[in-house]
Amino acid sequence: MTSSSAGRRRQAARNDETILAAAREVFLADPKAPIAAVAERAGVGISALYRRYPGKEDLLRTLCHDGLRQFIAEAEDAARHPDDWTAFTTFLRAVVDADVHSLTVHLAGTFTPSEQMHADAVAASGRATALFDRVRPHLRPGVTAADITMVLEMCAAVRLPDPGRTRQLRRRYLAVLLDGFQAHGEPLGSPPAEGELNWRWQQR
């Protein structure tokens, strides 16, 4: 096996990425999209998909799990920053930019989650909470770590045809939200409870 740059193995390895990227784009736009749409977007045939994943559900699961892992990675990266506020906002911006939240949440329920995913979900929650605790003193009373989830949810709702512009606008509203969480306005109502946010992970 020599490694020519246009070799079959090379091309196949490249397709691995192409297909995952296409799947991300397509399923983020519409979680119910047909698998053929992914193949078309990737510029490959349907066989190329089924060679890699036993079925649609496995592809979705992989996508979601990757998102979860990226979430954790971003949290750990950002946590290294010595400044608390910078660490927190860097993390949020990274997650928002990469649309990781959509990946993990909008796709949940379209497949039966693996145990590893559950474990990673717990880990992710822990990392995020740790970051939150560091900035907690800078925030108005009544704000909790559960609010992070909703902030990400709201930013993910900002969606334009152009990805670049979408990212800009998400940062805009993330900034507004963060300023709002620092402001000292009227007391806020009760925050989301722990169990209230996990309903997404139920089967549909």
Next chain:
Amino acid sequence: MTSSSAGRRRQAARNDETILAAAREVFLADPKAPIAAVAERAGVGISALYRRYPGKEDLLRTLCHDGLRQFIAEAEDAARHPDDWTAFTTFLRAVVDADVHSLTVHLAGTFTPSEQMHADAVAASGRATALFDRVRPHLRPGVTAADITMVLEMCAAVRLPDPGRTRQLRRRYLAVLLDGFQAHGEPLGSPPAEGELNWRWQQR
């Protein structure tokens, strides 16, 4: 035609409302829901639906148009309030509470819009902008009327199984956003342009 209270006509008139309410619930939860789901939720047969609407698209259109009209009505109601800030926030709360935004935006593209709808959409935009202009001086630099649309979009993204709780949380984040728009933090990036928000009304 006497008007007995359990008469067929009575029952039918009541079904008009029941069906619309059911359709709202079902299609807000899933814009792609089958029409049979609406009938089931309403507790009626499929015939009751097709007696009132020639087809699915007409039901969707009616639903969306009703939402648009309610949007306008809420704006006009709120505009009567003498205090600028109260008028503005009352309007936003009303729209968020009634989930009117989802009705108008998430359903767009599932049907071919009528001319009247387009006219009403323009009217709605005008009413909202008028309210915005009254509070413009209270907001940080760089905020525009187009931000209203995105605020509503983000609030609509807050969604829990329990409708009552959903409303509470939406108000929570609406308050945070409003405080954020009043705060004097870093300058915000460029706001959404006019044309950037109308892509939803294109056919899918």
Next chain:
DNA sequence: GTGAAACGGAACGAAACATTCCGCTCGGTT
């Protein structure tokens, strides 16, 4: 008592879709 408005729900046909299958192409190996 009769006609039809209103309706429930089965039946029908079309469309969408996940998955399978067959045949072709070439890179890699001998």
Next chain:
DNA sequence: AACCGAGCGGAATGTTTCGTTCCGTTTCAC
């Protein structure tokens, strides 16, 4: 140079989902 099979494209298949139609029944209104 001949060959093997990994990798793949895309048509074919079987199934499910869904919009719409149809028919029999009920229940008012007159």
